[in-house]
Amino acid sequence: MKEYRIAVIAGDGIGPEVMYEGIRVLEKIAELDPEIRFCFTEFPWGCEYYLEHGEMMPADGMDILKDYDAILLGAVGYPGVPDHISLRDLLLRIRHGFDEYVNVRPVQLMPGAPCPLKDVKPEDINMIFIRENSEGEYHGSGAWLYPDTPQEVVIQNGVFSRMGCERIMRYAYELARKKQMTLTSISKGNALNYSMVFWDQVFAEVGKEYPDVKTQTFLVDAASMFMVKDPKRFQVVVASNLFGDILTDLGAAISGGMGLASGANLNPERKYPSMFEPIHGSAPDIAGKGIANPLAMIRSVADMLEFFGHDAWAGKIMKAIETMVETEDSLTVDLGGTASTQECGDALIRLLEK
Ligand code: NAD
Ligand code: IPM
Ligand code: MN
Numbered sequence: 001m002k003e004y005r006i007a008v009i010a011g012d013g014i015g016p017e018v019m020y021e022g023i024r025v026l027e028k029i030a031e032l033d034p035e036i037r038f039c040f041t042e043f044p045w046g047c048e049y050y051l052e053h054g055e056m057m058p059a060d061g062m063d064i065l066k067d068y069d070a071i072l073l074g075a076v077g078y079p080g081v082p083d084h085i086s087l088r089d090l091l092l093r094i095r096h097g098f099d100e101y102v103n104v105r106p107v108q109l110m111p112g113a114p115c116p117l118k119d120v121k122p123e124d125i126n127m128i129f130i131r132e133n134s135e136g137e138y139h140g141s142g143a144w145l146y147p148d149t150p151q152e153v154v155i156q157n158g159v160f161s162r163m164g165c166e167r168i169m170r171y172a173y174e175l176a177r178k179k180q181m182t183l184t185s186i187s188k189g190n191a192l193n194y195s196m197v198f199w200d201q202v203f204a205e206v207g208k209e210y211p212d213v214k215t216q217t218f219l220v221d222a223a224s225m226f227m228v229k230d231p232k233r234f235q236v237v238v239a240s241n242l243f244g245d246i247l248t249d250l251g252a253a254i255s256g257g258m259g260l261a262s263g264a265n266l267n268p269e270r271k272y273p274s275m276f277e278p279i280h281g282s283a284p285d286i287a288g289k290g291i292a293n294p295l296a297m298i299r300s301v302a303d304m305l306e307f308f309g310h311d312a313w314a315g316k317i318m319k320a321i322e323t324m325v326e327t328e329d330s331l332t333v334d335l336g337g338t339a340s341t342q343e344c345g346d347a348l349i350r351l352l353e354k
Contacts, residue, residue, distance in 0.1 A: 003037040004308060007068040007273070009090070011046040013282025014292035014341075015074025021294035021345030022072060022301045028349050029305075029313055036310065041068070047078040047086050056089040062097045066272060070304050073277040074297065079284055088140060098272035100265035101134035101164065102171050104303070105248040105279060107234075112326035113256030114336060117228065124232040125255050128181075130172040131244025133265055135164045136195075138241040158195045160240070165202040171268065172238035173210040181235035182214045186223050186243045199240065224250060248279055256325070258283075259293025259334045262300040264307065274307060276300040290340045293332040295321050298348060320351035 008023065010016035026038050043064075045057040056076075058064070065071060071094065077086045094100070109115055109125035139159035146152050169185075176183035185203045189196040200217060207215055216233075218226065220243045226233050227250055239247060252261035258280035265275040278296030286292055299321060306314035324330060330347030331337030339347070 001035050001037060003039055004069045005039050005041070005067070006304075007065050007071045008040050008042045009045055009071060009076075010042065010074040011076040011090075011282065012048070012078040012086075013075055013284050013287035014280075015046070015076065015282055017074075017287070017290065017292050017341050018278065018294040018297035019072065019074040021341060021348075022297040024345055025298050025301055025317065025349060025352070028352055032352065033313070036313075045090060046076055047081040050081050050086065050089075056086055057093070062093070065094065066098070068273045070307065071273050071275040072300065072304065073275055075278070075280060075282040077282050092138065092140070094275055095133050095265050096140075098267055098275070099134060099269075100267045100272070100275055101132065101167060102266040102268055103129075103131035103133035103244065103263055104266060105129040105131060105244070105251070105261065105263045107248065107251030107255050107261075109255045110260070110322050110325045112328065113260065115254055115256070117231070117254055120231065120254075127231070127234045127251060128175065128179075128236050129244055129248050129251065130168060130175065130236065130238045131248065131263075132164065132168040132239070132241050133244075134241075135159045135161060136241035158192070158240075160195045160198055162202065165199055166206055169203055169206040169238055170209075172236055173206060173213055176213045176236040177210055179236065182216065184223075184234050184237045185215065185217045186220050186237060186239035186247065187217050188220050188243070190219060195240075203238070220247070223247065227251065227254065252279060257293075257334050258296065259332060260295050260299065260321075260325075262296050262303055264300070264303040266307070274304075276304040276307070290342065291333050292341050293334050294341050294345050295324070295332075295348075298345070316352060317348075320348050323351060324348060 010019040030037050050056050076091045077083050107127040109122045111122045137158045142156040144154050187196050187200050189200045252258050261279045263279040267274050277300055302314040302317035330339040330344050332339055332344050
């Protein structure tokens with residue numbers, strides 16, 4: 001029997017609503033499988049905590065988290081706390097501090113899921129984004145000079161290290177090789193004359209170790225256009241932090257919406273805990289109504305189980321989500337249904353029990 005210690009940061013807005021369903025799914029699995037147990041520790045960190053304590057998490061927060069087997073995160077950010085504070089001081093602090101440099105974000109259209117594109121079949125949208133998650137445009141270095149003067153200047157640096165680029169590209173090449181998929185690199189080397197020229201160079205260099213992997217490079221603007229016009233061009237995709245962020249919201253939009261999209265923040269060396277979260281935010285526009293779609297969070301729970309090596313349970317959760325989407329069973333409003341967050345979670349748990 002294996003017991004997993006999970007740090008739970010439900011966060012803000014719909015974060016706690018969807019997290020509750022994710023935890024219920026894990027509790028059900030522990031009930032059905034005598035080999036697995038979970039020990040959850042909930043941390044009340046987030047915007048409310050900030051308003052009370054003046055910080056998003058305690059000063060020793062990273063030290064507290066470091067010995068957990070994994071972190072589950074709902075969503076962070078809420079009106080009343082500036083986004084650059086709430087997100088940098090909690091979510092990005094964990095991603096960077098625990099060197100979760102790989103962000104795996106699948107973009108796959110399940111049969112029955114709403115898709116705004118014309119004449120597109122589920123098999124046409126089958127991508128796995130590998131987003132660089134530790135540096136790039138999100139490095140956080142820069143300066144704000146001469147504030148509130150006519151000379152005011154702001155500088156936001158993009159930081160692309162050789163080690164950072166090589167390791168994310170190697171991860172993407174390995175995945176493409178394993179899955180026998182093509183690999184697309186997203187660039188903007190025509191305008192970003194340092195960072196993206198270097199990115200392209202490292203992509204080509206690392207590629208020499210993978211002559212069997214078929215590659216292509218698209219400029220990010222053309223890539224956004226092709227994701228809409230001809231999504232089957234993309235299989236494994238490697239992108240910088242910012243480009244990966246933007247393209248995966250677009251990816252969610254063409255594959256059923258934000259309510260289905262999950263993202264795994266991985267420290268592949270397992271020196272630190274990895275973090276599993278839906279890619280959506282705290283959705284203040286629907287928070288507190290009990291109508292948020294919990295399936296992205298539940299999918300994150302499946303990603304975590306897969307990371308632990310419980311592929312069978314991860315597969316069962318994915319199968320249950322696919323069944324619900326295809327049969328329109330207990331779906332929330334965003335997927336065209338009328339179910340509440342909890343009713344959607346109940347239906348998924350019923351399928352797991354079968
Ligand atoms: P958002 O993802 O929260 O919402 C975008 C739209 O998608 C909204 O209309 C929302 O109702 C809908 N939506 C999102 N998740 C849904 C779900 N599970 N079910 C049904 N509908 C869903 O993005 P935003 O509005 O740009 O950001 C809101 C806040 O969240 C901001 O503070 C932002 O910084 C933060 N944010 C946090 C994360 C994170 O914690 N990982 C990610 C993105 C944004
Ligand atoms: C995401 C979010 C975050 C990101 C924000 C909230 C910092 O948009 O996880 O996609 O850009 O990484
Ligand atoms: Mn995003």
